[in-house]
Amino acid sequence: MRRVAVIGVGITEFGELWDSSFRKLGIGAGLSAVSDAGIYSDQIEALFVGNMSAGRFIRQEHVAALIADYSGIARDNIPATRVEAAGASGGLALRQGLMAVASSLHDIVVVGGAEKMTDVSDVESSMIQSSAADQEWETELGATFSGLHALMATRHMHDYGTTREQLADVAVKNHRHGALNPKAQFRREINRNVVLRSPMVASPLRVFDCAPSSDGAAAVVLCPLDMAKKFTDSPIEIVGSGQASDSLGLHHRKDICTMGATRAATQRALKMAGLSQKDVDVAEVHDNYTISEIIAIEDLGFFPKGEGGKATEEGLTSLDGDVAVNTSGGLKARGDPIGATGVAQAVEIVSQLRGKADKRQVKDADVGLTQNVGGTGATVVVHLFRRV
Amino acid sequence: MASAPRYWRENPSRYNMVGFKCNNCGKFYFPPRIICPLCHRKSVGKTEPVKMKGTGAIFSFTEVHEGMDEHNLQKPYILAMVELDEGAKVTGQVIDCDASDLSIGTKVRATLRKLSEEGSAGVIHYGYKFVPLRENGERPRDE
Numbered sequence: 008m009r010r011v012a013v014i015g016v017g018i019t020e021f022g023e024l025w026d027s028s029f030r031k032l033g034i035g036a037g038l039s040a041v042s043d044a045g046i047y048s049d050q051i052e053a054l055f056v057g058n059m060s061a062g063r064f065i066r067q068e069h070v071a072a073l074i075a076d077y078s079g080i081a082r083d084n085i086p087a088t089r090v091e092a093a094g095a096s097g098g099l100a101l102r103q104g105l106m107a108v109a110s111s112l113h114d115i116v117v118v119g120g121a122e123k124m125t126d127v128s129d130v131e132s133s134m135i136q137s138s139a140a141d142q143e144w145e146t147e148l149g150a151t152f153s154g155l156h157a158l159m160a161t162r163h164m165h166d167y168g169t170t171r172e173q174l175a176d177v178a179v180k181n182h183r184h185g186a187l188n189p190k191a192q193f194r195r196e197i198n199r200n201v202v203l204r205s206p207m208v209a210s211p212l213r214v215f216d217c218a219p220s221s222d223g224a225a226a227v228v229l230c231p232l233d234m235a236k237k238f239t240d241s242p243i244e245i246v247g248s249g250q251a252s253d254s255l256g257l258h259h260r261k262d263i264c265t266m267g268a269t270r271a272a273t274q275r276a277l278k279m280a281g282l283s284q285k286d287v288d289v290a291e292v293h294d295n296y297t298i299s300e301i302i303a304i305e306d307l308g309f310f311p312k313g314e315g316g317k318a319t320e321e322g323l324t325s326l327d328g329d330v331a332v333n334t335s336g337g338l339k340a341r342g343d344p345i346g347a348t349g350v351a352q353a354v355e356i357v358s359q360l361r362g363k364a365d366k367r368q369v370k371d372a373d374v375g376l377t378q379n380v381g382g383t384g385a386t387v388v389v390h391l392f393r394r395v
Numbered sequence: 396m397a398s399a400p401r402y403w404r405e406n407p408s409r410y411n412m413v414g415f416k417c418n419n420c421g422k423f424y425f426p427p428r429i430i431c432p433l434c435h436r437k438s439v440g441k442t443e444p445v446k447m448k449g450t451g452a453i454f455s456f457t458e459v460h461e462g463m464d465e466h467n468l469q470k471p472y473i474l475a476m477v478e479l480d481e482g483a484k485v486t487g488q489v490i491d492c493d494a495s496d497l498s499i500g501t502k503v504r505a506t507l508r509k510l511s512e513e514g515s516a517g518v519i520h521y522g523y524k525f526v527p528l529r530e531n532g533e534r535p536r537d538e
Binding site: 155256 | 405426432454455457458459460461462463464471472474475476483484485486487488494499510511520523524
């Protein structure tokens with residue numbers, strides 16, 4: 008298997024982008040990644056696009072062909088593949104691109120992720136998101152996507168004494184980081200009271216515990232590590248990749264406070280990289296809800312089970328903490344255009360490891376991690392990145 | 396809105412909580428599955444539909460205020476994960492009570508209720524919801 012590097016990254020602004028279409032977003036991210044890599048489109052051998060639900064958000068399927076067409080690479084008849092695993096679509100697209108290069112099938116591959124969510128109403132957007140859960144036996148019986156995460160939160164608070172304030176601290180931290188990210192959807196700091204006084208969505212989760220609906224796209228360019236120096240002085244190697252699945256329905260899990268798929272994917276990625284959790288300096292995790300970040304930092308092995316809330320409250324996941332978590336602002340503040348999210352996480356980690364994250368730079372960041380979740384944890388993709 | 400058969404074919408389980416027992420390992424599942432996830436191919440031909448008693452205890456719960464069009468009439472409503480006495484966990488609404496009446500461990504019983512309807516003249520979908528039980532086994536509010 009060949010070693011693989013990221014040689015270019017690109018990302019659009021995230022937010023409610025009324026004047027941007029799906030294709031405009033996708034091309035925007037792709038162009039900036041290709042420019043960043045210093046390559047031309049005739050060097051691209053394959054395209055992978057992470058996207059959850061363009062069919063329902065914009066009534067357009069076949070979006071990999073669409074992006075290939077509008078980026079001009081369809082003229083060269085290159086393979087363009089859409090990858091779907093709900094919220095983990097972007098991370099999974101990255102893994103497909105990684106496998107294509109590592110296996111020697113292709114040399115230069117572009118991985119994109121895109122979602123255009125704000126052309127539908129908020130209620131429609133919620134219902135599309137809840138289709139990542141079991142439609143027949145969760146959604147139809149009254150479960151919402153936020154409601155299922157609220158069930159995790161209620162049980163986590165019961166079993167481990169996690170407090171309502173600790174949940175708020177996740178949002179406060181991620182808004183603080185987002186305020187330093189010019190691409191973030193929300194660039195304003197908030198305090199605990201803003202979270203605790205925001206309208207209830209599904210108790211105990213309030214509006215400020217939830218990631219927003221967002222439009223946006225992100226892209227990365229991959230190539231074999233031994234070719235990377237031709238394109239960039241600062242290639243970032245993808246040293247580990249792990250993917251895992253679990254039951255689609257939350258009610259079939261052994262433990263709703265643990266994502267078994269995060270644990271399995273993390274072990275696989277760490278083993279492949281020959282690294283341990285202690286080596287990770289910076290991590291982008293899937294904080295679609297505040298409780299999700301607390302569960303993630305436990306299952307990733309950064310903190311013992313049940314201590315994620317306390318670690319957050321003590322600032323251990325802040326920019327200057329033991330492990331800086333969601334320096335981009337995370338899904339909460341950077342925004343969560345679903346299919347783009349996993350790729351956006353990789354863009355942030357590459358920027359950090361290149362030392363180009365400006366005001367939110369983690370000092371001497373050498374190893375970075377991304378954790379991308381589909382549904383309530385039925386798919387998890389974990390990647391590890393390292394400075395070369 | 397989905398087609399009528401999509402709802403109709405799940406009615407035995409939605410109306411009567413018909414689950415699934417694997418006679419290879421003896422484990423109960425609800426909602427029903429096609430094969431036993433523990434016994435895999437060995438369970439083929441050794442499974443049977445089994446009606447759950449419908450009683451259990453709240454494993455976790457939430458009061459839902461936002462996010463679901465079809466349940467708007469009942470907003471807010473209580474959503475719970477219930478651990479049935481047979482050992483399977485199931486997701487459903489809890490009715491005839493306030494969230495403040497409930498805690499993790501509260502005993503509940505399944506009852507047949509309206510889940511949603513397709514507009515004012517469309518098909519009405521029924522299924523299980525849960526009601527709390529008192530210590531003597533009675534329901535609290537409909538006496």
